Amino acid sequence: MQQPYFFSDYRRQVDEALEKLISQHSDDSKLRAAMRYSSLLGGKRLRPILLLASARALGDVDTRALLTCAVSIECIHAYSLVHDDLPAMDNDALRRGQPTCHIAYNEATAILVGDALQSLAFELLSAESLALSAETKLRLINILSKASGAAGMVLGQAIDLESENKQLSLASLENMHRKKTGALIEASVIMGVTAGFNADKHKQLTQQEHQALINYARCIGLAFQVQDDILDIVSDTQTLGKPQGSDEAKNKSTYPALLGLKGASEKLQMLHDEALASLQVLASRNISQLEQICRFIVSRNQ
Numbered sequence: 001m002q003q004p005y006f007f008s009d010y011r012r013q014v015d016e017a018l019e020k021l022i023s024q025h026s027d028d029s030k031l032r033a034a035m036r037y038s039s040l041l042g043g044k045r046l047r048p049i050l051l052l053a054s055a056r057a058l059g060d061v062d063t064r065a066l067l068t069c070a071v072s073i074e075c076i077h078a079y080s081l082v083h084d085d086l087p088a089m090d091n092d093a094l095r096r097g098q099p100t101c102h103i104a105y106n107e108a109t110a111i112l113v114g115d116a117l118q119s120l121a122f123e124l125l126s127a128e129s130l131a132l133s134a135e136t137k138l139r140l141i142n143i144l145s146k147a148s149g150a151a152g153m154v155l156g157q158a159i160d161l162e163s164e165n166k167q168l169s170l171a172s173l174e175n176m177h178r179k180k181t182g183a184l185i186e187a188s189v190i191m192g193v194t195a196g197f198n199a200d201k202h203k204q205l206t207q208q209e210h211q212a213l214i215n216y217a218r219c220i221g222l223a224f225q226v227q228d229d230i231l232d233i234v235s236d237t238q239t240l241g242k243p244q245g246s247d248e249a250k251n252k253s254t255y256p257a258l259l260g261l262k263g264a265s266e267k268l269q270m271l272h273d274e275a276l277a278s279l280q281v282l283a284s285r286n287i288s289q290l291e292q293i294c295r296f297i298v299s300r301n302q
């Protein structure tokens with residue numbers, strides 16, 4: 001599937017903001033170069049795009065503040081990829097079609113790049129210059145830290161590492177992916193509406209709308225991972241920008257391994273349908289971009 005038309009525009013804006021913020025952040029040229037290498041060269045910017053589209057669902061928004069929030073979530077994502085590729089974790093040499101950070105630089109630099117990107121995320125959200133209320137900033141920091149920490153992404157990664165060479169049940173696999181991959185995708189949506197709302201009573205979501213949006217986010221978070229598992233089998237290394245077949249080579253539990261390719265595709269379709277059905281509760285809002293992101297997630301080829 002072609003990327004939706006608004007992806008390239010959002011992506012350009014996020015890249016410009018990311019470039020600027022990283023340049024201002026570190027004056028050590030090697031660390032800064034490695035941070036740029038790991039965050040700016042390649043990548044779809046799906047989480048920032050989702051954050052911007054979620055804020056837009058509420059109506060007109062201050063794009064500058066939102067871009068900072070979007071960059072903060074991309075920093076956490078980029079850090080997770082750099083650390084995930086380390087020899088102590090997945091030990092991968094290729095990411096986004098180029099040598100992973102510890103190969104291009106060295107292991108110590110890759111650890112520091114991850115550390116620096118993680119703290120940069122929270123520095124950005126807590127900055128005085130960020131034009132959001134103090135309450136909104138605190139909420140955003142809380143959402144992002146919970147999603148990325150020991151009850152979210154880090155827990156998912158820990159479960160993943162412990163499960164190597166083990167056959168997981170479908171429920172355990174789902175739990176792992178909801179945390180490892182899903183938590184940050186869900187956070188992108190919730191941060192988007194939190195920043196977009198920013199105490200503007202006219203934009204407030206009803207309880208029912210909020211619940212529907214959370215369900216949409218949970219469905220697309222899991223759908224993203226199911227499609228990732230399918231692509232690891234049916235795609236190729238050049239398109240993926242990372243080694244094809246690595247799940248099987250590492251003997252990982254995946255949706256196709258547990259359900260077969262057909263079963264995994266059916267699961268993907270179910271998640272897609274449920275995500276779009278949930279959005280209908282928000283039909284009076286600006287949900288077209290969220291619908292398109294859902295379609296993109298299940299039909300992407302990288």
Ligand code: GRG
Binds near residue numbers: 228
């Ligand atoms: C090291 C704490 C820690 C966590 C790592 C997210 C993660 C946890 C590991 C990544 C491993 C992996 C490849 C998971 C599959 C799903 C996923 C997150 C793919 C990469 O995300 P994309 O496709 O990447 O959005 P781009 O390059 O487009 O940004």
